[in-house]
Amino acid sequence: MALDQGLAPALIPQCVRLWEEEGFAGQGCTLSLLLTWAWESVISLKASFDKACSLLYDWSGVHLDHRTDQQISQLSQALSHVRHIFNYFTVQAPPTTERGQFELELRLEVLNVLIQHCEVVRWAISSSLLPEMDEVSEPSRGLFAFPASELGQGYKRRRAELSAMTGTIDGMSLLLIDSLVECQGPYIRQVWENLGGDGAYPPPSMQAMMNMYLIEDVSLDVKNAIMLYFLQNVAMLDPNPEREAAVASFIQRFMLSPSMVHQVQGLWFIDHSDFEEGVRHLVNANVHQDLCHGMQPAAVVNTLLAQGQGRLASCYMNSKPALGGSDKEQRLHVSVLLDNRQVSQALELLRGCFDEKLSAKLMEHLLKECQTYKLLGQLLQLNLTEWEESLVEGHLRARPEAHALEPMLLYYLHRSRFLQAFRLNQQMNAQDKLVASLASQDRSVTRNRLMEAYMKVLPEVTRKMLTEKQTTQAAVTSARRIQVDQPKPLSTVVRQADFKGMSQARFIMAVIDKVHEATQMLMEEEEEEEEEQALKSVLRKEGFEEFLDLDIPFLKTPRTPQRTPAKRKSEALFRGMDISPPTVAPSPSQSARKTLSVIKAAxxxxxxxxxxxxxxxxxxVLQTPVRDHKRKSMSPVATAQALSIKTPQSILKVRRLSKTLPSSRDKMSSRRNSGPRSARLGASKSDTSHNASQG
Known part of the structure; x- marks a missing residue:
């Protein structure tokens, strides 16, 4: 009853304090009972919420009545009250065992995800995006027809255009929304596939968009970014002014930061070939942190470069510290510099790398890109190191063309290195004899005349040194030097000499102490190995072989080499537990440690x-029931209109909309100070009535 009336957040803390002070454990009034009741309430409320939302996704064309809308709002508020209870337990009365702490954190994480889903559903109802209906049915006034075929065909054409282009990074999609959907794993793709889609953007229905918020392994920022991206598509395709108002309403309702809004708008404009507008949003001063945790800058630069926008890619890189230090990102940086004909900057970037293997890979990529952009001659005009010259010559020798080494010949001649040029010309003449083409012979004749002209102006001593035969290697190396390994020293340990006398008894005691210390260390190592083997045997017996190969650094309380007094041998050391509520999803390694510790405790x-x-x-709790879609009767005219391919609206509409959004003013303070009244100005009429009913 207290939960239904909204009194649970005030009543439960009083019950906890009374039960702790008075002690009603004999009557069954325990904290475990409260936690069990709260979790069962979550399961019951989720089932009621799914039942109340049955009309939202079945395509029946039935409008949502006020009673059902009020029921959905009350169920969402009840879940928020239950979350207050779990937060109180986390901070004020945390469990005393690691297993209890794990269960409480897991339930709280699931409850947070569920409340996010409920809030988005309520907002979609207030913005007239739910209930939804399909495109091919007869249109019903006031209901949102999800543009699945129109969006699907548009993005299918766009992917076909981008598939003909080649990016610098292999395996990275040139459509930025694909990188955003998959930046935290295949979870969103799997949910959309289960609901009838192909896994790629756009989703098959509005239900797929709502179910995305039930994914625990994807951060809330990524979910909101995908939703905002989708709303901009809807605003472009649908002439209804409510769709434009939904974009501003979503930003204000969920308090999206200007950084996120600018990034999503930038990705959207680039995907729709408005590159300058997209880069303008991405380099905005309010953009601080990318959505994909380091993947977004590389994806943006890669797609701009593949579509011939090297100047904008360079502007994006220079405005923000876009790229990191990985192999792929460094190669992408080199490609951008060469696309802008900045050969010397690309070479300096390569020289700043201290990893020899990575430097060799970057140099190979630099040479390939120079051939693509026809900048090899400009590269050879720079002063190269001996190591760089060897890589350039090796790369040119690997080319199939007969005259591939001619740029290297000119490089040696320009630097007055006539000996290397003369030998290289002789090697090229030997190769030209194997080629029967007239063009190759003409190039050989021209090259030899050039060498003869250089020979005429050389001093006689230099010319004689170039033309005379080299002495045989055997005559030069007849006397070999035999190298002997350096002898090992008798001692490499420096000890401080003690000239004081030592008795034989003291010497014997020192030796005994050393032996005892070594024996103690061996015994401790054997005990640790026995404990580890015992743990592995327990895991094998219980059927948890998959946890044997986990590389987990700490499986037990660390031991110190100091001795423990006999009075304190019964005491145990435990690490401090962080009782703050989790804000982000744990990484796989953290989940593995948690699961292993809980299994060990069970x-x-x-x-x-x-x-x-x-x-x-x-x-x-994080699943929704499968809905059976009910199609309304269709008229032939409506069917033909629904199946026809609509002409997309102008992208200027979305550009005009982006200038009117709250993020374009880049002032979060006005939104915070305005309160809930101004937050409802951009929403639809139903949104206003819905929020007023809450107040």
């Missing part, structure tokens, strides 16, 4: 069954 079969039951309940 010694009985009853505890293991309890953990499995909790995992199944969490999965059930």
């Amino acid at each position: 010694q009985t079969q009853e505890e293991k069954d309890s953990l499995k039951k909790l995992a199944e309940e969490c999965l059930q």
Whole structure:
């Protein structure tokens, strides 16, 4: 009753304090009972929420009545009240065991994801995006027809255009929305595939868009970015002014930062070939952190470069510290510099790399790009090091053309290195004899005349040194030098000499102490190995062989070499637990450590069954039932209009819309100071009534 009336956040803390002080454990009033009741309430509220939302996704064309809308709002508020209870337990009354802490954190994470989903559903209802209906049915006034075929055909054509282009980084999509969808794993793609789509953007329905918010392994920022990207597509295709208002309403309702809004707008404009407008948003001063945790700058530069926008790619790189230090990003940086004909800067970037293997790869990429942009001659005009010259000559020798080494010949001549040029010309003459083409012979004759002209102006001593035969290698190296390995020293340990006398008894005691110390260290190592083998045997017996290969640094309390007094041998050391609520999804390594520690703590079969039951309940809460779509009767005229390919609206509409969004003013303070009243100005009429009912 307190949960239904909204009194649970005030009542539960009082119950916890009274039960802790008075002690009602004998009557069954325990904190475990409260946690179990709260989690069962979450499961019950989620089932009721799914039942209330059954009309939103079935394509029945039925408008949502006020009673159902009010029920959805009340269920969402009840879930928020339950979250206050879990937060109170996390901060004020945390569990005393590691397993209890793990279960509480897991339930709180699932509850946070569920509340995010409920809030987005409520906003979509207020913005007239739900209930949804399909495109081919007879249109119903006030309902949102999801443009699945129109969006799908548009992005299919765009992907076909980009597939004919080649990016610098292999395997990276040139469509930026694909990189955004997959930046944190294949989870969004899998959800969209399960609901009838192909896994790529756009999603098959509005339900797929809503279910994206039930994915626990994807951050909320990425979900909001994809939703904002989708709303801009809807605003471009649908002439209804409510669709433009939905974009501003979404930004204000969920308090999206100007950094996120500018980044999403930049990605959207680049995907729609408005490159200058897209880069203008991405280099905005309010953009601080990318959405994809380091992947977005490389994807932006790669797609700009592949579409012939090297100048804008260079502007983006110079405005922001865009690229990191990985192999792919360095190669991308070199490609951008060469596309802008900045050969010397590309060479300086290569020389700044201290990894020899990476430098060799970058030099090979530099030479290939120079051939692509026809900048090899400009590269050879620079002063190269001996190592760089060897790589350039090796690269040119690997080319199949007969005259591939001619640029290197000119490089030696310009630097007055006539000996290398003369020998290289002799090698090229030997290769020209194997080629029967007239063009190759003409080039050989021209090259020899050039060498003869250089020979005439050389001093007689230099010319004689170039033309005389070299002495045989055997005559030069007849006397060999035999190298002997350096002898090992008798001692390499420096010790401080003690000239004081030592008795025989003291010497014997010192030796005994050393032996005892070495024996103690060996015994400790054997004990650690025995404990590790015992743990592995327990995991094998219980059927957890997959955790044996995990590279986890700490499996038990670390031991120190100092001795422990007998009175303190019963005490155990435990690491401090962070009781703050989790803000981001844990990494796979953290999840592996948590799971392994909980499995190790679960010694009985009853505890293991309890953990499995909790995992199944969490999965059930984060799933929605499959909806059967009901199609309305169609008229022939409506069917023909729905199946026809619409002419896309002008991109200037979205550009005009981006200038009116809250992020274009780049002032978050006005939005914070305006309060909830100004936050509802950009929403639709239903959004206003919905928020007023909440107040």
